[in-house]
Amino acid sequence: MRRFTPSYGCRRGFTLVELVIAMVVISIALSGVLMVMNYTTAHSADPMIQHQAVAIAEAYLEEILLKPYADPDGVDGEGSRTFFDDVDDYDGLSDAGARDQSGTAIAGLGNYTVNVSVQPATVNGVAMLRAQVSVGMPDGGTMVLSGYRANY
Numbered sequence: 612m613r614r615f616t617p618s619y620g621c622r623r624g625f626t627l628v629e630l631v632i633a634m635v636v637i638s639i640a641l642s643g644v645l646m647v648m649n650y651t652t653a654h655s656a657d658p659m660i661q662h663q664a665v666a667i668a669e670a671y672l673e674e675i676l677l678k679p680y681a682d683p684d685g686v687d688g689e690g691s692r693t694f695f696d697d698v699d700d701y702d703g704l705s706d707a708g709a710r711d712q713s714g715t716a717i718a719g720l721g722n723y724t725v726n727v728s729v730q731p732a733t734v735n736g737v738a739m740l741r742a743q744v745s746v747g748m749p750d751g752g753t754m755v756l757s758g759y760r761a762n763y
Contacts, residue, residue, distance in 0.1 A: 657750065664746040664754035667709045667723055671744045672758050674712055675701045675727065680740065680762040698740045698760045702729035709746075722749035737761055 625633075675698055682697040689700050692714050704727040709720035724747035732741040739759045746754045 660748050660750055661752075661754065663720065664723060664748045664752075665756070667720065667725060668744045668746045668754050668756040670709075671725060671727065671746075672742060672756050675729070675742045675744070676758050676760050678760075680760055698742060699729055701727045701742065703727070723747060732759065734759060 678695065678700070679697050682699070684696065687697075687699065689695055692704065692710075692712070695701060704725070706725040707721075709717045709723050709725060711717060726745045726747075728743045728745075730741050730743075732739050739761045741757060741759055743755060743757045746756075748754065
């Protein structure tokens with residue numbers, strides 16, 4: 612009867628070089644995945660910030676465009692936002708932090724800046740006022756919305 616003796620050539624396993632190469636490949640792949648996760652986590656709040664900026668700009672623009680085209684009392688340039696009574700009064704309005712119509716700061720929106728510009732414009736031969744609201748976001752971006760008010 613013949614005995615079976617395994618030879619070293621038939622043994623299976625990894626060499627040290629193969630293990631080192633496998634570790635390098637896995638670490639490169641893992642670092643790529645971790646960089647993507649880090650980027651995603653760091654920018655996960657961006658859509659919320661942009662949505663808040665749009666909501667602020669829409670609120671200001673709606674407030675402005677609901678006012679009359681011409682000054683009803685004939686006095687232009689009322690000193691406080693609570694007394695603004697026509698679209699043109701909002702020209703040059705600048706708020707550090709979003710504020711409501713009475714000028715009270717809105718909690719949680721203090722990192723936004725709002726600037727309003729109202730300029731005459733002509734659209735298809737019709738005289739209008741163009742109101743532009745620029746909202747500066749905490750991340751450095753700017754959201755700009757514009758609207759037109761005609762004298763009708």
